[in-house]
Amino acid sequence: MLLTISALRAAGRKMLKEAEVDSYVIDADVLLMHVLGVDKNVLLMESDRVISDTDAERFWVFVKKRLGKMPVQYIVGKCEFMSMEFVVDENVLIPRPDTEILVETVLSKEKSGMKGLEIGIGSGCISVALAHHGGINMMGVDISPKAVDIARQNASKWRQNCNFIVSDMFANVSHRTLFDFVVSNPPYIPTADIEQLGENVKSHEPRNALDGGPDGLRFYRDICRDVTEYMTPGGRIYFEIGYDQGHAVKHILCMAGFSDINIIKDLAGHDRVIHGTCS
Ligand code: GLN
Numbered sequence: 001m002l003l004t005i006s007a008l009r010a011a012g013r014k015m016l017k018e019a020e021v022d023s024y025v026i027d028a029d030v031l032l033m034h035v036l037g038v039d040k041n042v043l044l045m046e047s048d049r050v051i052s053d054t055d056a057e058r059f060w061v062f063v064k065k066r067l068g069k070m071p072v073q074y075i076v077g078k079c080e081f082m083s084m085e086f087v088v089d090e091n092v093l094i095p096r097p098d099t100e101i102l103v104e105t106v107l108s109k110e111k112s113g114m115k116g117l118e119i120g121i122g123s124g125c126i127s128v129a130l131a132h133h134g135g136i137n138m139m140g141v142d143i144s145p146k147a148v149d150i151a152r153q154n155a156s157k158w159r160q161n162c163n164f165i166v167s168d169m170f171a172n173v174s175h176r177t178l179f180d181f182v183v184s185n186p187p188y189i190p191t192a193d194i195e196q197l198g199e200n201v202k203s204h205e206p207r208n209a210l211d212g213g214p215d216g217l218r219f220y221r222d223i224c225r226d227v228t229e230y231m232t233p234g235g236r237i238y239f240e241i242g243y244d245q246g247h248a249v250k251h252i253l254c255m256a257g258f259s260d261i262n263i264i265k266d267l268a269g270h271d272r273v274i275h276g277t278c279s
Contacts, residue, residue, distance in 0.1 A: 003056050006047035008032060012063050019067045027072050031062040034076040069199040082129040087153050091146035093209040095125040098266050099185055102126065102240045102273050105264055106183055107134045109236065109275070115139070115177065117230060119184040119223055121164060122209055124151025126183060131160035139179070141167035144208070170226050178232045185240035186219030188212040216242055220249050224256035231278050238275040246271030 009028055016024035029043060035058045036042070036051070051059075065075050073079040073094045079086050081095035082103055088094055103126055110116065112135030118127045121140035128151070130136045138160075142148050145166050155162040165172055189210045194202055201210070212218050220239060227237060237258060241249050246263040253261050258276035266272035 003051045003053075004047065005032070005036075005043055005049045005051060008051055008056060008059060009043065009047075012059065015063055016066060021066060021069075023072075027066055028063070030072050030076065031066065032059055035059045035062065070204050071200045074204060079123075079125075081125045082133060084125075084129060084132060084158065086123050086125050086128070087150055087157065088123050089150060090204055091144060091206060092123040092150050093205055095123055098272055099126065099240055101264060101266055102183065102185060102238060103129050103133075105273050105275060106130055106136075106181065106238050110134060110136055110181055112136065114180040117141075117173065117179040117182045119169060119182065120186050120209070120219070121151045122147050122185075124154040124162065124164060126185060127151070127162050127164070128154050128158050128160050130183070131155075131162055132158050137161075139163040139165075139173070139177075141165055141169070141173060143168045144206070147206075147209075169222060170230060173230060175229065179230055179235060180232055181236040181238065182223070182227050182231060183238040184219070184223055186212065186223065188216045188219065188240070188242045188245060190214060190216035212242075215248075216245065217248055217252065220245075220252050224252050224258075228257060228278050233278070235278045236275060237278065238273065241271055241274050243268075243270035243272070246274060249274050 009032055012028035013024050016027055035055050062075050071094055073088050074090055079088045079095050082100055115137045118140040121127055121142045127138035127140040131138050140162060148164050148166050151164045167173060187210050189212055191211050191214055194210060250261050253276045259279045261276040263271050264273040
């Protein structure tokens with residue numbers, strides 16, 4: 001039987017829908033576009049195009065992964081963030097749209113040529129986007145060597161000269177350079193809440209990128225304990241925070257000597273970003 005784009009699209013959707021994958025329409029399209037190496041226009045305009053058996057086979061392999069609740073971004077190995085494409089795999093968190101608020105906040109305040117340090121780079125999406133869109137000189141650390149490897153791939157993909165190293169927090173960061181600002185989207189989910197997350201997150205995304213300890217605030221405390229030693233006087237700090245963590249993280253920042261503290265809400269009206277100045 002000859003398989004066309006429209007037949008495969010419909011069959012993929014049906015299978016995903018039956019398995020109660022909410023995003024079945026878009027997911028079937030994304031997987032098919034990836035297999036064929038085409039964009040959405042081709043799916044729509046060339047719906048009668050005949051698909052080879054090999055491509056159809058690959059499509060079903062991907063659909064089966066999706067049935068196992070693997071996020072599409074891991075299946076296709078890439079994700080869009082800040083209008084840029086990033087390489088991702090199961091060693092790094094999938095960049096979230098909400099995190100664009102963090103990047104945009106930094107971009108609105110920091111100028112080209114400034115020196116920034118990111119703690120917990122994951123895919124490197126934050127640092128690479130700051131370097132690409134803002135001309136900012138970024139250094140970044142992550143405890144996971146596999147994450148640092150992905151982040152380096154993303155820096156070189158975007159031809160950005162970010163200095164990414166393996167380090168447990170500040171352990172391998174030298175005191176010789178002081179940074180104009182520090183940015184982090186640390187793990188901030190309280191340990192007990194992780195079980196309540198969707199299967200796609202809890203079974204596929206790296207736990208150590210999600211788990212913020214018993215109250216979710218462990219990394220804000222740990223970063224704030226040492227961060228001022230690595231900052232120029234008047235240096236700025238920017239954090240992504242959980243929807244209900246604004247008040248608690250503001251308190252941590254105040255105790256660590258930060259002032260001018262601002263909380264920025266996301267489109268849903270929840271706390272999402274907090275920033276302050278080292279006084
Ligand atoms: N900085 C990365 C991101 O925002 C990783 C964050 C994390 O692993 N908690 O996607």
